[in-house]
Amino acid sequence: MKLSVYGAAREVTGSCYLLEANKKKTLIDLGMFQGGIKEELKNKDLPFDPKDIDYIVLTHAHLDHCGRIPYAVKKGFRGEVISTKPTPRISELIMNDSAKSFERKAEEAAYLNKIKKSIKNSDLTPLYTKQDVAQALSHFSQSLNYNEVIDLGNDIILEFINAGHIVGAASAKLTVVENGVEKSIVFSGDIGNKNKPIVPNPSSPGRANYVVKETTYGGSIHMPIELAVKELYKTINETVNNNGNVIIPTFAVERAQEILYFLREGIENGELPGDIKVFLDSPMAIDATKIMSEFPDWFNDDTKQLIAKGVDPFIFSNLEMTKSVAASIAINDIKRGAVILAGSGMGDGGRVQHHLKHNLWRPECSVILISFASEGSMSRKLMDGVSPIYIQGHPIDVRAKIVKLSGFSAHADTNGLNTWHRGTGKPDTTFLTHGSEPNMNSFAEILRARGCHVEIPKTNDAYIL
Numbered sequence: 492m493k494l495s496v497y498g499a500a501r502e503v504t505g506s507c508y509l510l511e512a513n514k515k516k517t518l519i520d521l522g523m524f525q526g527g528i529k530e531e532l533k534n535k536d537l538p539f540d541p542k543d544i545d546y547i548v549l550t551h552a553h554l555d556h557c558g559r560i561p562y563a564v565k566k567g568f569r570g571e572v573i574s575t576k577p578t579p580r581i582s583e584l585i586m587n588d589s590a591k592s593f594e595r596k597a598e599e600a601a602y603l604n605k606i607k608k609s610i611k612n613s614d615l616t617p618l619y620t621k622q623d624v625a626q627a628l629s630h631f632s633q634s635l636n637y638n639e640v641i642d643l644g645n646d647i648i649l650e651f652i653n654a655g656h657i658v659g660a661a662s663a664k665l666t667v668v669e670n671g672v673e674k675s676i677v678f679s680g681d682i683g684n685k686n687k688p689i690v691p692n693p694s695s696p697g698r699a700n701y702v703v704k705e706t707t708y709g710g711s712i713h714m715p716i717e718l719a720v721k722e723l724y725k726t727i728n729e730t731v732n733n734n735g736n737v738i739i740p741t742f743a744v745e746r747a748q749e750i751l752y753f754l755r756e757g758i759e760n761g762e763l764p765g766d767i768k769v770f771l772d773s774p775m776a777i778d779a780t781k782i783m784s785e786f787p788d789w790f791n792d793d794t795k796q797l798i799a800k801g802v803d804p805f806i807f808s809n810l811e812m813t814k815s816v817a818a819s820i821a822i823n824d825i826k827r828g829a830v831i832l833a834g835s836g837m838g839d840g841g842r843v844q845h846h847l848k849h850n851l852w853r854p855e856c857s858v859i860l861i862s863f864a865s866e867g868s869m870s871r872k873l874m875d876g877v878s879p880i881y882i883q884g885h886p887i888d889v890r891a892k893i894v895k896l897s898g899f900s901a902h903a904d905t906n907g908l909n910t911w912h913r914g915t916g917k918p919d920t921t922f923l924t925h926g927s928e929p930n931m932n933s934f935a936e937i938l939r940a941r942g943c944h945v946e947i948p949k950t951n952d953a954y955i956l
């Protein structure tokens with residue numbers, strides 16, 4: 492079999508691998524490159540002919556794993572997309588949000604073109620539209636349970652293994668018999684942090700000949716989640732006592748629901764003031780909360796028990812979900828005791844910008860950073876102590892308290908990644924992907940010290956296995 496690495500090579504986005512075996516071409520993930528104009532430009536070039544691809548095996552619904560599927564369909568992909576059961580619904584939400592942003596950018600370019608006539612043609616066409624997403628969804632043909640084994644034909648077997656991370660997230664194990672020899676390859680997908688509130692801890696994929704493995708946090712150790720929750724409660728209590736508001740920039744899927752889970756629990760057990768007002772100010776996160784609630788069988792045992800007792804893990808009386816723009820704007824009038832969860836997760840766009848504008852300059856307020864923050868993002872600037880911050884062109888002095896809590900990460904840290912890798916035995920080769928080079932090198936050292944053979948592929952590198 493042949494493995495080609497087409498994305499997430501020495502970077503964290505654009506996950507895409509091609510496995511060719513027994514005359515079948517299977518892509519594992521087809522994610523979006525994200526992070527800036529240079530990254531986004533890479534999305535237009537598919538390094539294969541989509542018409543030739545038989546399957547896309549999708550590990551989970553995050554944009555950097557599913558984001559280019561509608562584009563591939565637009566370019567002629569006619570095969571099947573195979574995932575776990577929750578993934579099509581969550582992918583639909585995420586791909587539609589992405590289409591919306593492409594359509595908006597194209598509209599803005601069209602407007603600029605009208606007044607300046609200097610816009611490139613390529614900028615006037617969205618990478619894909621909501622119609623392309625609808626078309627893509629018609630290719631999501633099979634959705635499976637964890638550990639359900641299916642035969643893709645031509646002596647290729649697929650199994651999804653629970654990866655923790657987000658609802659329905661999986662590692663994909665493909666077992667191929669070629670010339671009478673059986674070989675297995677595991678694509679880790681994104682491996683979850685342990686002891687998360689909604690999804691189970693990651694499961695071991697079992698022994699494999701080859702492993703393609705994410706290393707997002709290959710070089711760091713997270714704060715334990717119990718400690719992160721304590722810090723979250725402490726910051727909220729202090730801020731409310733100081734007559735301020737708390738802003739939490741958050742990703743719409745999973746992270747928002749996890750924070751809601753902990754806020755509900757804190758209010759119920761008296762660790763948070765009973766009179767705080769929690770706002771989920773993100774139409775996408777509101778939709779994500781509803782979709783996740785459709786898949787209670789995919790939650791961990793603690794959350795299933797809560798539901799069995801009649802408790803909604805995410806919804807509580809102090810919570811207001813503000814879908815309309817008017818309801819969102821009305822939050823600006825609240826000066827004390829509001830805990831505002833809003834996107835975007837890295838603070839660069841969306842409604843959180845307005846809340847930062849109204850609260851960042853107030854020393855009595857706090858901003859809690861719980862999400863991954865790429866270089867140059869608003870959250871990263873706040874973490875690095877940059878002041879003033881420019882929001883919609885206006886300088887804002889940062890006087891609010893900035894608190895960074897790594898314990899809420901959806902990704903395993905070095906220890907979690909190492910535990911997961913031990914479960915694969917000692918593979919012939921481990922390919923490290925989906926990480927920055929320093930993180931990859933640091934994790935490679937750990938594996939090499941255990942006698943493992945490690946490769947760190949570059950984009951378009953290919954291997955005969």
Ligand SMILES: [Zn+2]
Binds near residue numbers: 681
């Ligand atoms: Zn992910």
